[in-house]
Amino acid sequence: MTSSKQARPTAVAWAVTLMAVPLLALPCSADLLSADTDRVHETLRAVVKLYGAGGLGRIESQGSGILVSADGFILTVLNPLLESAKPLVVLDNGRRIEARIVGVDSTRELALLKVEAEDLPFVQLRASSGTRAGDPILAYSNCFNIAAGAEAATVQRGVIAAVAKLRALQGFERFSYPGRVLVLDATTNNPGAAGGAITDPRGRLLGMIGKEVQSAATRTWVHYAIPCDTLFSFAQPLMSQRRDENAAPIDVATADPMAGSPRNTTIARNDLKAAGIQLLPNLLDRTPPFVDGVLPGSVAEQAGVRADDLIVFVNDRTIQDLNDLQTVLGSLEEDEPITITLLRGDKLLTVELAEKAEGTSR
């Protein structure tokens, strides 16, 4: 984790940023940055602070949540803090209410909580948002537990940087969120912020701040949110089912086989050996995927693969090393044709292994 520490912004950096802020409103029309402050005030009231188990080492005991109904449904991320028997919800005015867990989605790591109360401020769930890169956003959360008193959460501004698939690392483990997320250009995903709300400047819900993860591509912290359509399809059915208060929480991921867990990507279903491609022995940490040899008369030879070619893409997925190659091959569908892009000298060649490599006997 040393790299993560190193990569954190410094206090000095932020102090200078602060100085630059008043300039923002000056040069151009302020519309990208400004928001309806009444709406901001309303949204702040609907973002709650959560406290529960955890607090050991890196595990957070504190988080954020979004009130999505007047009668106390709260959306948040599936956090270790929820392992507490009765997670505690704190409203902006300091009111404390114990919550129960209604349901979770263990794949997408979402949770729906319920507090027994009425006439609470809330944000409307929306089935879709039509967001795209460059759109301005506001992010609401209790990041760093800064709003620990009888006070409202924090709001930040930024834009949607990208709407993209997230390949990330949580600690040393891979964290793959199925589907697209909203990548943000604001520093939103800090400790305690997960479960906070992302809205447009008019206060309409766009998504929910995700957990702290690092990008697998860049090894830097990612600021992202789970989009509102995912939130809607998770929470809406649970909210409409009136269930017994004492019922055990439902795991949507298990209940719905279609939600499925991500495909097992560790077992190679296809082996290039069958196509006649011999690779270097996988001895190094990161063995380059060079073709060591091609069997005479094989599919690979017919397709024009040669020794010393470097495999750079398989079906447009970048191949970093032999382990990567195995992972990508393993993730292919049974009947998916394999297209390999080879780097030979300074030329790129694309070959199709027409007759698919025979699968290992199963």
Next chain:
Amino acid sequence: MTMTRTLPAIVLLLAAIPLTAQGQSPETSATREAVARAVQHVAPSVVRIETTTGMERIGRVRKGLGPSTGTIVGADGWIVSSSFNLAHRPAGIIVSLADGRKFPARVVAQDDTRKLTLLNVDASGLPVPTPAPKDAIASGAWAIALGKVWSNTEPSISVGIVSAVDRLDGRAIQTDAKISPTNYGGPLVDIEGRVLGVLVPLSPGGDSVEAGLEWYDSGIGFAISFEEILSRLDRFQKDELKRGYLGVAFGGKNRLAELGPISRVAWHSPIASLGVQRGDRILAINGKTIERYGHLVQALRPLYANDVVTLTVERDGKRQTHEVPLAAKLPVYERPYAGVLVDHAKTGVRVRGVVPGSPAEAAGLRAGDVIGEVKTSDSEEPSSNSQAKKPSGKPPSNSPLDKGEQKDGPLDKGEQKDGPLDKGENRKDKGEPNDVVTLAKVFDDVQPGGKVELTVDREGKTLAVPLTLGRFPLALPEEVPSTPLAPGEWELKSSEAERDAAWSYAPKTAVKEPLGVLFTFRASDDPTAKELAERWKPVLEKHRLLLAGIGPKAKRWQRSDLERASTLLEDLEKRFPINRDRVIVVGRTNSGAVAEAFVNANRRRVGGLVLLDGGRLSSPETHPDEKLAYWIGWSTDNPKKSGFEQAAQRLRKAKHPVLGGERTTTAKTYPPADERQRIGRWSELIGAL
């Protein structure tokens, strides 16, 4: 998670304050649309770079090996990216254009100063975006950062403003848009869709390729002016872009301090080729007035090797303006070694002795020889380009930078005409160096491995003696000739009230021949001055050395003690003729660091540093006017001995002459007899040419 994360959040709370009630729909917002248009305009010029294999660690940073971003700079397949993106040295680089076409790319060149890498792919007709004129870039204007890491089709967007122009000594534009490996190599775009610059990690704290990564997403990000990149492109296509060096140093590095006189002119540097000397003042660079050290850095830091600078220099109230190309690398001076012990008292260069096993011995030089002329020859054209030299006047130069400037720099007083060596008195009147110093300067320029031809007077006959200069020996010769001092009375003198605080031990009567000095900084368990004097006496006489010692005024060494030491040395310099090459500062255990600090502050007065089980062992630059030889000793039972061994290796690598090694510490009294004798012999060696 970590404490550093707490601060940004607090500041962000404040950052969110300037929200005003507009109630405008962002979808119809003019700025939102302007941003979208600007992005669309530049997007076709933003490429994705994918790499295969490579190192996972860059310095101390664990680097992601995912895709990165590049920006098209030339229609014929020219792409610039951040050097960080390729620092893992991938086996293959694939560029994906915005239209989906993929090309293998080759690395053409790197710009060290701005950490850019130029790539080329076999394509043509690529869209080069419009640059924003650098002069028109203003703080506060919109700045949009684009990257291709998140998607191969649409660029990712971060919106901010220009925070500063000409940051990091004029190298970069600063922005508060979120800059990270997500968009390093991508363009920073203005609201009109012109490219302000190419995004890179940079840091005022370091020049390594990953320096600046620690500021990712912090609100401090940097971009290299796109207009500048385009203007340099033809140079970049042909060659590596290296930082340019002038070769000048000043007393300190405080950027706000007023610029004093030049404290050091680097050996064979561009500025040395102009004849500029220590003590001259720099008034202007490229027409910009230089008042403070910071101005100098701002004027020079953005420049590249071979850039020609215009320099206004002042000496004795007279101004001169020069033009000189900067160098990519300053040559490292290595002390040459012939093994000739010379007689400083006589006019001419009289050989007093020859070190056994030395190049001088191999050349057949003998005690009693008088060196008259020295001829140097250019190694490339040995016959035609050879030139005869008196060991006087300005030595010939062999630096390629000096070609054409070899005669005289405009500030030089002019080369000495050939003439008999024994007219040295004239030179003395003018404050010219004596013959030994001049011969040493010729050797300095020839460097180890170089050849000279000496004209030697031996018993009335004139001989030509070819000599190949060597390196300072790696082992102390068993025998070094020495000429002992005539016996006489010596006295121990305390120059401060407390007896052992500052003292010297020297002959009572005047001495003609230049002496060396053993200048000891007292370790807490050192013997008394009297005991030291008694133990060293035979070595002092044999090798013509004085002994002096200083202890800390207070309980611990302080900065003011360096001044006291300087005064004590000055006193000896006044009383005796002193050979600075043989002024030896000694530090042991807890006085090592202070001895070293004294030497670093008095490089021109000290020629040797003895560190016994102590010192920090920093490695300063070598310089012919600041010759320094090291004697580094460590006890067999010193737990840090491997550190000393490594430091000695490091110093040798930096071309410093180093001797010493393991010390026998069985003797109850310091210094043990064998150590005294070895240091005595070494004191002769470091005084040899």
